[in-house]
Amino acid sequence: MSDGAEFAIEDAKDGRRLVLSGNYLVSTIGVADDELRAIEEPISEIDLSGVREIDTVGAWVALGLSRTTGGKIVGASNRAARLIGALDGIEASEGNLHPDRPGAVARVLESTGQQVGIAQRGTTKAVAFIGQFIVATGSVIRHPRRFRTTAFVRQLELVGVSALGIIGLMSFLIGIVIAQQGAVQLAQFGAETLTVNLVGRITLRELGVLMTAIMVAGRSGSAFAAQIGTMKLTEEIDAMRTIGISPMEALVIPRVLAVTFMMILLGFYSSVMAIIGGAFVSDLTLGIPFLTFLARVQDVVPAYDLYVGLVKAPVFGLIVGMTGCFQGMQVEGNSEEVGKRTTKAVVVAIFAVIVLDAFFAVFFTNIGWA
Known part of the structure; x- marks a missing residue:
């Protein structure tokens, strides 16, 4: 049957x-x-x-x-x-099972309105997060014993010491590329010796700090978002609040301070490695001795180029750290949200760093540090 x-x-x-x-x-x-x-x-x-x-x-x-x-x-x-x-008294509906699709203009306006709403809510949350960070920082300053020294040192190791290898290799190769490509172009004008100026100034002033910030955003910013997001998802942060521990003081402040401080050292280290890479390729292809290249850098690169990089580095580090922690604190719902927020932390941090770098370039040019 x-x-x-x-x-x-x-x-x-x-x-x-x-x-x-x-x-x-x-x-x-x-x-x-x-x-x-x-x-x-x-x-x-x-x-x-x-x-x-x-x-x-x-x-x-x-x-x-x-x-x-x-x-x-x-x-x-x-x-x-x-x-x-x-x-028996119900009649079958003859309506269209598929609703009419609105026109292109209506869809664009609707999508724009949704994005504006999302941006407005995100801005409100970001401002609130910054306010909480400032309040927590003030509280730690008033009560220094509440500062998490162990967590801070641990983050210094993770953000800085553990990144020396990859950042050094990246910067060394960037220096090689800049020197090699710059020499090819300058050779058309018989000015190969100006490769020293090109490598020294562009690495100390721009690429050293910028590429380091991008690398730190992809490496440490994503880690901050994933770590804090997972803790938020498993309700560890709620448990911390329950027993009287401030997540801002325990999780956010050590990470943000660590990445802000280490960006200064990593940015300078990156610039030095890029100059060494430029000197290495110049010794091989341009006939400029390695030590002569390094000595020449001291003569042709003004001191304010170094200051420009050192001023930008902590700002970039602050942006990367705050973005990673903020996105991690916004995780809610399910594990898929951790991946989304981690990706968003990297994208937003890199975008913000590049935009700020453009503003810095205009600012320093206007004050005569060009």
Whole structure:
């Protein structure tokens, strides 16, 4: 005996009759439903005596057959009769199952409005986070014993010491590329010796700090967001608040201070490694001795180029640290949110760093440090 929905058309004295059998349930009626809808010939009776189980969907199908073929429903069980009676006064909707798609202008305006709303809510949360950070920092200054020295030192190691290898290699290779490509272009004017000026100034002033900030954002900013986001998701941060520990003091301040301080050292270290890379390739391809290149850098690079990099470094570090911690604190819902916030922390931090670098470039040019 089949558990599905079956039917047969039989000849009768007063016309043809449709005999339904089996289970007419939402889970079993699928195949038979398409075939039943294809019946267009007149039917005198629709016999439900062979139907073992029926639900609202099955009753609706039987009622629909009665309406389209004109057949009279007979042999219905008490349950089937009650369901059919309840559905008898309901008419099938002929409305469009797929709503009309709004025009391009309406979609653009709607999307723009949604993005503006999201930006407004995000800005409000960011301002609130900055305010909480300032309050927590003031509290730590008033009560120095509350400063998490161990956590701060640990973050110094993770952000700075552990990153020396990758940042040094990256900066060394960048110095090689700048020197090699710069020498090729300057050779057209017979000014290969100016490669020293190019490498020294662009690394100390711009690329050393900027590339370091981008690397720290991808490495440490993402780690901050993932670590704090996971703690938020597992309710560890709520537990900290419950026992009287401020998450800002315990988690955010040590990370932000560590990345702000280490960006100064890492930015300078990156610039030095880039200059060493430029000196290395110049010794091999331009005939400028390695030590002569380094000595020449001291003569052609003004001191304020170094100051420019040192001024920008802690600002970039502050942006990266605050962005990573802020995105981590916004995690809620499920583990997928951790990945989204981690990605957003990196993207927003890098974007903010590049925008700030452009403002710094204009500012320092206007004050004569060009």
